[in-house]
Amino acid sequence: MHHDSQNNGSRQARQRSLGRFAPNACRVLGMAGIAANGGSLDEIFTAMLEARSGIEPASGPGGFPRAMVHQTVLDLLPNIDGLGPCEKTFRLSLACAKRAMAQAGESAAWRPRQVGLVLSSAKGEMEDFLAAAAGRASRGHFLLGKLARDLAVELNLAGPVQAVSNACASGLVALAQAGRLLAGGRAKAVLVLGADTMSGFVEEGFASLRALSPLPCRPFDRQRQGLNLGEGAAALLLDTASSDEVSPLAYLNGWSVGNDANHMTGPSREGSGLSRVMSETLARAGLAPQAVGLVNAHGTGTEYNDEMEGKAIQTIFGDLRPNVVSFKGYLGHTLGAAGVLEAALCIEALRRRVSPASLGCGDLGISSPLTVPRQNTPLPGLRAVMTLKSGFGGVNAAAVFTRQAHHDS
Secondary structure: OHHHHHHHHHHHHHHHHHHHOOOOOEEEEEEEEEEOOEOOHHHHHHHHHOOOOOEEOOOOOOOOOEEOOOHHHHOOOOOOOOOOOOOHHHHHHHHHHHHHHHHHHHHOOOOHHHEEEEEEOOOOOHHHHHHHHOOOOOOOOOOHHHHHHHHHHHHOOOOOEEEEOEOEOHHHHHHHHHHHHHHOOOOOEEEEEEEEOOOHHHHHHHHHOOOEOOOOOOOOEOOOOOEOEEOEEEEEEEEOOOOOOOOOOEEEEEEEEEEOOOEOOEOOOOOHHHHHHHHHHHHHHOOOHHHOOEEEOOOOOOHHHHHHHHHHHHHHHHHHOOEEEOOHHHHOEOHHHHHHHHHHHHHHHHHHOEEOOOOOOOOEOOOOOOEOOOOOEEOOOOOEEEEEEEEHHHEEEEEEEEOOOOOOO
């Protein structure tokens, strides 16, 4: 009797969860990315398959390894009138946005002016802030709302414009916001941008938390010492239009965002908040855990994040043991760009049906028995990929991408 009541409670919880969320999946029509190990998504993913990291050693005593976008990539970005030479965040965002929209091309059944924009960034243009503080000319792009509006103007987008700064989960929160805008009919399509670039301000903040590793990061490894910061940008163009003639890159089939209000610098160490949003994401997508063949973990390489995340993943997937991979060993932690950039790379993995190795993990050093691949792993039956992010203040977010709009569980 007790067992039956538990099952009934689970079914009721699932029904409540489904009732809270809009059921329609979003099509991914275009995407683009730039990171330390590549100037395009194809270059980045190829570098990952070849075990090439963008993390470079510290430049001097007392410094930390970083993953910086190469100057050769920056030199290829378009120049914008009136834009300062230091405004990398704006330039990277604009380049990715234009590429994603160009990829959508004629498959888009709307005009650019019907497109909304959601920007994800942890700090925006910090160099612009320093210029303003010193009394020099500034475009105010350290204000995320101003940065987002100016990007929308440059792209000629007249839909709703939003900016998200929710720590390391910002990118997935932005994707969830885009899904809500589409489900509510407030835009025909939404461009989701994630971008962050390096600054001394951010690096000093993470150093004060003793979260930075003196060596290249090793997510989930027993010898992990912390994270490496990185910079990059990415864009995903989403809509909800249905067409038998158009084959989108993938579908954003489910998402969820929550906050376990555990602590100002991290979520619950038991992973309770993260497992909850994972469960709600699957419920929204109408998927059972066994449909997910690959999990892109947040995987920062810090002691507490990796342990917490392992517990959450184990709670949801148990003995199913999907591949669990962190991209941070290739890209560094790109902060507000991470959720969007890693989502795009998840779609690449889904399309190519392969899991890259989780770079840096040799000897598993967490209590949960996850399957963390040490080498590239073909996944010929892959049909769904889940991506996870957690951050300061106890925020947790998850999203699932599929090859088709709907699946049988």
